[in-house]
Each structure stands twice: as C-alpha cells, then as structure tokens.
Amino acid sequence: MNGEIFGFEINIWLDALARLGLAVGLMTVAAMALIYLERKVIARFQQRLGPTRTGPAGILQSPADALKLLGKEDLRPKNADPWVFELAPYFVFVPIFLVFVAIPFAFGWQIRILELGLLYVLAVSSINIVGWVMAGWGSDNRYAMLGALRAAAQGISYELPLVIALVAVAMVVSLPGDVRGSLNLGEIVTEQGHIPYIVWQPLAFVIFYVAMLAELNRTPFDIPVGESEVVGGPFVEYSGIRWSMFFLGEYTALLLLSLLGAAVFLGGWAWPLGETVAEQNEILGVLYQFGLTAAKTGFLIFTVFWVRATMPRMRVDQLMAFSWKVLLPLSFAQILANGLVLVYGWPDVLLLLASGAGLVLLAVIIDRAVKRPAERPGRPSGALEGEAAT
Amino acid sequence: MVANTHEQEFETQELLINMGPQHPSTHGVFRMVLGVDGEVVTDVVPHIGYMHRGAEKLCETMDFRQGVGYMDRTEYLANFNAELSYVLAVEKLAGIEVPERAQWVRMILCELNRLSSHFMFTGAFGTDVGVFGTAFVYSFREREVLLDLFEEITGDRLMYAYFRPGGLAWEVPDNFESRVHEVLLSAERGIRDMDGLLTQNEIFLARTKGVGAISAADAIDWGMSGPSLRASGVPLDLRRDDPYLYYPQVKFDVITGEAGDVFDRYHVRLKEMRESVRIIEQCMERLADGPILPERLPRMLRTPPGEIYERTEAPRGEYGIYLVSQGGNRPYRLKIRSACLSNLQALRDMTIGHYVADAVVILGSIDIVLCEVDR
C-alpha cells in the first residue's frame, strides 16, 4: 500500500514516519524560534536588547537553553504521584503536535487533508487540559493544584466561545454550487480568495482571538501560571526536560492557534491573490502562499507578544464572568444571526452588520464593566484562628 | 467561589497556602499563610521577622555619627528620608543649628529619593498586577537615572550615609543643579509613562478598583501612615502637619484618595510624585551657596540628657526615631518607628474576603520594605 506525500509515491509506513518526523522536527524548531522571537520582541517593548551573547544577535539562545534543560536533573517531589507526574507533559505535548496534521500552509500543502479538519483541530487541541490537571494534581503542591484548577476552569470556559466563533465561520463558508458550510480547512481557506472572513465576521474573530489568548494561557489570561500569584502554576515542581516539554507545548500551541486563526479568518494562503500567483508560476505560487501564511501567522503571534508586554493579568472571577456572561452569549448571537441570514437567504452584507453591531456591544460591555469597583466576595472564616487572633 | 446554599451541600475543604518567605511577590522575606476557600481568601496570618537584625540594639553601641549608616540599612529604598529622621533627631536633641544650604540640599535629596522609591513601587506593583516586566523596566529606567545622581553625590547607589548630624558629609558636585534638572525631566517622563501604561489600562482598573478598601477610621486605628493612609481620605502629611526642614516655605498639595482601595493607594503615589517634582523645582530656586556644616561642630558629638520622638514623612509613611539620651555620645535607647510595620498590620483587614490574586495586589499596594518592618 502506498501513500503520497507532497506528490511523491511512498510506502505508507515510511509516509507516516516522514510526516511525523516533519511535524515534530518543524514544530520543535518553530517553537524554539518563537521563544527567541518572543524574548527579542518583548525586550524591544521594554527598551532592552534581549539575548545578545549566544551567536549573532543571540539567535543560539534557544538551542543553548534547550541543551541546558536537557542536561538538568529530572526531579520529582517525594510525595508526587509518579505516574501522573511523569506522564503529564506528554498529555500537553502530544495533542498539540497532532493538531499540526490538519493545518493548511499552502494550496495542497497539508500533512493530511481532512474533511472535518476544523472539528479535528478543536477536538484534539483541547485534550491538553488533561495534562495540565495531571501536572497540578500529581505534583503534590498547593500552588500547582490551584494553578491546575484554574487551568481546567479556564480551558473549559474558553473552549466554548472559541469553538462557537469558529463554527460561525464554518457556517457561512460558501462553496461552489451554492452550498454553504464546511469544516474542511483547505476549503475554508480557498473560499477566502477575494474577501477574508474577518470582514464578514469581525465579532467572531475578536471572540476567537480573546479565547485563543485564554486557551494559550497568555497574558492577560495567564492566570493558571501567574508568576506573581501561583509561581508557575502546574509546572512549579517540574524541571529539566519535562518542564521544557510543557514549554515547547505552549509555544507550539501558540503557533498552531495562530495558524488556525490566519487560515480561518485572515484568508490563509489564499488572500490576496494566492491562487492568481500560483496560476502564473507553480513554484513561485507555493512560495508566495507560504509567505502569506507565515506573514499572517507572524502578525497574530506578534500581537500576542504585544499584549503580553502591555497588559496586566485578569482575575479569576473576571475571567470566568467574561467568558460565560459576555463572550459566550455574543458568540451564540453571532451564530443565530448567521443562521437567520443563511436560512432566509438574506444578502451577505447583513452578516457584517450583525457582527459589527455585536462588536460595538462587546466594547460597551467591557467599558462599563471595568469602571465598576470590585466587591469582596468572601467573609472571614477564622480558619487560622488558633494561629493568630489579631 | 462563594459557597451559596446549594453548594454548601458538598463537602468542601479549606486549603492553607503558605506564601513566602520565598515567593516572587512578597517583596522581600515575608511570609503569609492564606486560608483559601476555592479562590477566596478567608484568613490571612502574616509572619515577619526574617530580616530582623537588631538595628535598634546596634545603634545603642554606635555614636551618633555611626548610627546614620544603620538607618540606610533599615529603609533601603528611601535612605535619605531615613537618615533625615535620625539626623534631625540628633540635631534637635543636641541643639545644633544646620546651615541653610544643607537643609535645602537635604530637602531636594529626600524628594528625589521619594521619586526613586515610588518608581520602585510602580514597577513592582505593575508586576504584582501581572504586567510582564514592562512597567518594571520603565520604572527602573527612571529610577536608575536617579540612582546615578545619588551615586555621583554620595559615592554609593543605595547605602548613602550622606547626611550628618549638623549638615552633609561633603559638598554636592559642581554640576548638581544641571543634573537635578535632567533627572527631573526623566522623572516626569517616567510618570507620564506609568500613567499611560497602568492608570489608563482597563484591566488594571478592573483589577484595582474596589480591591482591598479600608476606611479612614480603620486606617487611623491601625496606625497606617503615608500614601496608604492618605488613599483612605485622611489628609495627614507630616511635611505639612508637623513641618520639618523648609517644607513650610514651599508650595505643594497633599494628595488624598477617596475609596482607600488599591487603585487609590497607587494613584496617590503617582500624583505625589508630581508634587515631589514641584517641591524640588522650588527648592532648586532657593538653593544658594553657603556652608554645609555648622562652623563649630564638636569632633565627638554629645547630647544633653533628654529625649525626642522625631517623625518625618518618608515615602512609605511616618518614619519616626525615638531617641533617648542620658548624655554622652551614643543613644541610650533608639527606637525606629516603621511605617511599613503599621501599614502591614492592616493587611489582614484589607485582604480577607478577596481573591488569592488580590492578596498579592493588596500586599503590593502597601509597598512594604521588609528591612524596615523587621529592622
């Protein structure tokens, strides 16, 4: 039985191995590059230089760090649950790498073209929460526990708006033959040749972006790992290679979700003129399409770094309220509006209008919410009464 | 989350979390035990004393001039202010007249030190709220400029030991005035940056408004002082209410807050920095040439028997020196009244009932220096 990779006939096992190797190798290198870039970008925001000493402009900093981490002792706390503790990194690491399979980079350049690509991506990428909870539970550390619970709550809460925002787009994809709706990422990208979906669905994009930050545990939603509160959250007891796997997983997830956002909302390789260039010259076309994907992904990643350099961290109740009370209803409203437009066959411009109105509503809600002072949610319990009755 | 009647049917367990003495946001060697119900803090017990080095006892064995250095080591972010309390106490007790120039220079340095201390606060507070280093680096850029100036004047970045009973250790450098003007420009830039980065940030507002509020009556009862007290709306500023140096001769506003919450404590400090700039500018106009030490200062300083409780407005609040002399060249008893100790006492009141994340922010908003707390 033979498979095919990028046009070459190949034994199916070799094919699988090649794809796997490609995925893991590429992702690892990309994640290390991202770590380097983040350090450089944030350094610029903070009027620093970032890494400069290792190699020209410090580009060898990430490999050097990786070597250092590999050389460190793999510590496990005495009271940790050995299996849970040691398996946790894989549960974070592996699902994210699996997501890579369905991501389109250029026309036909996808490790596997999956008809239900979007569903696959969302299903697989949410497994890593299990790894976080395992890490927090297995570490026998209260900070880790707190962080893991936060991660679980946050992961579940933001999974919903994320999925629903993407579903809103999947609904309105118009395929040839007047068919609407597709979960095939390749098709979703191809259909954006003229106008990317961010134009039709700005609210869905904003919801996706916010939920993506939360899913990635990036500032302002880095609550599970908040350095100043839970000192690294679930990872507080990890060191060396296992810790680096978490780290690698985080950056790979950043890359993949940015790729997804670029593909679904920003037109991926198709906009602008992706197909036109490919028709002129095949090789140039592939390069151009790769460039488009890279540029859009890079922009999204840059904004994530940008947000990290400027935003404080939200609080856990604000985070939950924002998801359940604001983002989720708005994303449902988006789906409802899309459904009405599609069912009654109204003109597509209504999609834009409804979405834009939702966006304005979101801004108003946020503006009102931040001006309301917080209230004390709890009362003293006297738990430590014996220790100090001040 | 708060347990409502339905949730109470489940068996829940209160978790004790030990925060510190090694924790990134305890601002030094400080430990607090948090009782946590889910994410809500239900009890707080602060533990201090890790930095206790017996400064008061040590000062009893030092003569009056040597004691200045120990003040630096208690309040290491506002050393000039700490030294000032001590030298003023000694001067008043010994009846030493301090030349005018020395007093003006002291005022300038103390206010500059207030700026550098508050920059430290804004930076560290930004990190507490969760800004990844940016507020910290922006603050430290300006603080560094100030420390450079202090180093040029005193020869040291932190432990200045520059004030002497009677005046100053030595004359300030020739380019002092131009350097101060430069430094003020950068400080103003820093204040603007902080305003843009934090004060107007929506998430920052959401995180700080209404958090850790303490009423004026409670704040007074806990003996809080400085910006933390003024944030609750009590206009108590020793520079105005119990004047020392030449503060009555300069114009400045006493900044007060309203709600006494974390945001007010932050905002009072930020506004206070603008007032400090104002004060320094006025001082620079009044600064004239002259001696920096009295003409006749005994080699071995002795005071008549008596006592004094000298208090000054340090960046964190009232820094008091209670000096008892029985005659002779060293204090019989020296007590350092630490602003942070009193402010920290109120932590329990402020924190209970808020979220764990707020506990960190509230602690940050008091702006403690553990060396001053433990002495």
Next chain:
Amino acid sequence: MTTEDGAAAPDGASVADAARDYLAGTIWAQVDEALSGITATPVTDEAERSVIDLIVRVPPREVVAALRALRNPEGMNFDYLRSLTAVDLEEEGVDVVYHLYSVETKHNVTIKSRLPVDRLVVDSATAVWRAANWYEREVGEMFGVRFDGHPDPRNLLLPEEMTDFFPLRKSHPLAEIEVLQGEGIAYEEGEL
C-alpha cells in the same frame, strides 16, 4: 511600686517657675482636663523632658484608662497611636512609652509609665487602638513586658521559641546574642 518618681519635685521657686513656664507652652492644660480622675504628672525636668512633645507620666494601672480618656473624640481626640515602645532603665524598671497624635488637632503627647523590675506587667492597649497589637508584641519579646489582655502575645520578630531572653534590655549585651545564634563560634562576653 506605683508612685511616680519622674514627676518634678519642685525644690525651689526657680525650678517651679521654670516648670510652669515650660508647661504654659504645651498642651498640658488640655491634657490635664482630659485626664481628670487619673494620676497624671507632666515631665518638666529638663533632663527628662522631650525636646518637642509633652510627656505625661501615668502609673501602670491607669495607663489604659488614660489612653482611652485621651482617645475620646469629645475631648482631646488622640486617635492615632504613632508608636508604642519601651526603655529599659535597668534597676529603675522599664518605661513603657506611648506616642499619641491627633489627626484632627495635630497635637502630640507622649504617655509614659514606669514598670518596676519585679512586675513588668501592664494592661494591653489593643482595645483602644488595634495598632497596638504588633507594637506590644514587639515590646513584649524585646523587653519581657507582659501586656495583660493581649489577644495574641506570641513573639513578633524573634523566633517563637526565643522567650527566655530579652535582647533590648541593657542586661543583654550584643555578645550574648551571638552566643545564642551561632554555636561554636561564640564570642566571649565583653569581647565586642
């Protein structure tokens, strides 16, 4: 021993005059009125009085009553406890010192109470000001003064088990503290 030996004992007319002149410049008249019914004596002796504040001596048993009377918002309204500390006077006892301030009227007053060596006990002021809590804990561990009615009389700064010696007393020179902290590398007493 509850009598006040810090009170000025006017030997001659000139001393009495000087004391009267000194008190005329202070808030003694108002404080005296506020402290009616309490044995309070102002310190007028030049060697003992404070350079800037009025010092009032109160016997240990009446300290808390005096503090409460001074805190009374109808009267002097000393609502702010600046500092609470102690001075070890060796065989004469230990002075407990309260520095009070009124946020409203900006007055300062110092209350002192001398505790005899054999009975270092005074009532706790925590009921008057919550601020007194940590101050009293510190004085307790440093001087061995017991504050009756203190809700939490543990050590504040020192290790909790270090309850048998009092570092700020004059009878404990620095060298002894070294002995307690570092075994084997101790200094002989008096070497420093």
